[in-house]
Amino acid sequence: MLYHSTRDKEHKAPLGASDAILKGLAPDGGLYVPEKLPGLPGDLDPSMEYWRFASKVLAPFFKGDVLEDALPGICQKAFDFPVPIRELSHSSVLELFHGPTSAFKDFGARFLAFSMEDLLKQRGEDLCILVATSGDTGGAVAAAFHGRSHLSVKVLFPKGRVAERQRRQLTCWDGNVEAYEVDGSFDDCQAMVKAAFVDPAYAAGLSSANSINLGRLLPQMAYYVYASMLYKKEHGVAPTIIIPSGNVGNSTGAYWAKEMGAPIERIVLAVNANRTIPDFLESGTYEARASIKTLANAMDVGAPSNMERLFDLYPSLDQIRAKLSAWSVSDDEIRQTIKETYEEEGYIICPHTACAERVRRTQFPSDENVMIVSTAHPAKFETIVEPLIGTEVPVPEALSKLLSRESHSKAIAADHHLLFQ
């Protein structure tokens, strides 16, 4: 299986999965996509253990690659937590938050970390991962790479601008993970990472773990194959899936799963007040913009990078309009939906999941065959959720373990040289 950049229209520089994973972004600035999506393997059964299922779905994507033989072992280590579907009275919820940092980013970050560890072992090389974060990504990446050999991580976050529980998840590490509290904004942190990548003194040993990395995207496809087959087995029909979306990496996984033949009726994107995609579908003109701050902050994206992969999959406006629907949800609607869902179902949802549930309530009020996706555990956003439901959100065991660890970070000025002293 070979991959090419979304900007390499004639497929002049294809490469294998491992090389695409180690490169992250293609040298021409594009994103890696498979030359051709394979069909689903014939012997998939959603009653098998999740890691075995995922390993079967991913196998054709690593055919002929140096990671081919290691793939089952990587999946077994990376996906060591459950992927349940919770049944509510009017819908089903795919809970993707049972990993160590209680958000779906654990799937991609852990698969990437174990894949990179294996590759670097084979090559006898070391890499340092730089991540600038304003919240969720840094926590998932730090947790996934902690203790991996041949790898170290430097997490940069802006002083005073991340929520307390998020800060604790970034700073609870030791050993090969270091946290830097930067005297500056999130943009300053990102500028430091960019400066380090182009500085000849440091660039050679550095890499990133961005959400656009192929190694984060592929595992996000596997759980849609699994969940749609499990849903169909239990309900007898293929579900419509509503996905809380920001950079559209999670939903790109769903589109790849559907194109491979997974039983998915329709994929619907729920976005917050960042309306780039619904506005594009309406006007036909794609205009990226600056992001707006909302309660569902992990979805505050005005220029969703993975749209480039969806434009590659569905090249014409007609095709993309036939396949994509997207609705925007306001902060007031997020609050109301968290409250209503708790009152009606006794079920607590995070602000991101609330966007999907809102779209279900307004656009699919009588459709029973809808599965919404829950991207994070509500305990990560307790300062928003608890006042709305009037009670404490129980903290999952994995998350409470992280929160009780000792905190370490280095306070530095916004200068990338200080990361390497």
Ligand SMILES: *Cc1c(COP(=O)(O)O)cnc(C)c1O
């Ligand atoms: C990252 C994230 C999203 C958005 O996912 P994309 O792949 O960027 O669309 C939604 N919810 C939560 C909790 C997240 O952390």
